[in-house]
Amino acid sequence: MxxxxxxxxxxxxxxxxxxxxxxxxxxxxxxxxxxxxxxxxxxxxxxxxxxxxxxxxxxxxxxxxxxxxxxGWKLHSLASRTLERRLATIAAPLLRQLTLRTGATSHLFALRGIFTTAICSHSIDNTEAVWPWMDRPVPAPVTSPGRVLISEWDADSIRVAFPDNVLAKYGENLKTTTTEKLLAELSAIRSQGYAVIQQEYDLGAGCAAAVRNDDNQIIAAINVEGPPNMFNPKLDEITQITRKYASVLASRISHSS
Structure with a gap:
């Protein structure tokens, strides 16, 4: 029975x-x-x-x-979370290597609506532990990975999601205090292939590079961050290493499909 x-x-x-x-x-x-x-x-x-x-x-x-x-919405949510878990599993050893090479904390960020969240992190003390960014939604325009993740949105979507009055709430230290400034910053990110942020949202410095799928769509962003006195002297080197690891992660994701 x-x-x-x-x-x-x-x-x-x-x-x-x-x-x-x-x-x-x-x-x-x-x-x-x-x-x-x-x-x-x-x-x-x-x-x-x-x-x-x-x-x-x-x-x-x-x-x-x-x-x-x-x-329905729940199926899309489940699919998104499943992708995030898969990305985090593949990214974990790469983030460890990235942290060891740069001496800075590394994260993998995903976009959820107009917010970004770290789905995997690795700190300099070699722990894959809960980090302040983990599961903490942060407005996309205020961090380097967030700007990378929205860098290929069309201008009208940016204007609807981030009008001047919304951006003004994110803090006076931001370079992107208006929609037009944000659009200019996103254009620069598209041209150079990465984003750098200096003591805007918090007191740290960081850079980020896009992780793309086989259709060349941005599905995540790798971010490295640290105190400016450590980060800035090695900015170019850290940025290039971060871009390399973003490409390696994209390749591993493609081969795991």
Missing amino acids: KSSHVRTNSTGLSRDLDLLDALSRCDTSGAGVVRLAAMVGREKTQVSRALSTLADSGLVERDESTRAYRL
């Missing part, structure tokens, strides 16, 4: 996954019950019930005007 129940649950999960896979192949407008039923080869009533359950859990969402279903 117990084994029969397990098989039933497994079958239901498999069918739910079929629906999620079908929705992943639809465009942004989604698909209705009739189309999805045809795609997975199931009865419309069964598909409707399954979609209702998936919608309750946030794995799919329904457009009330078109009655079409799309992949």
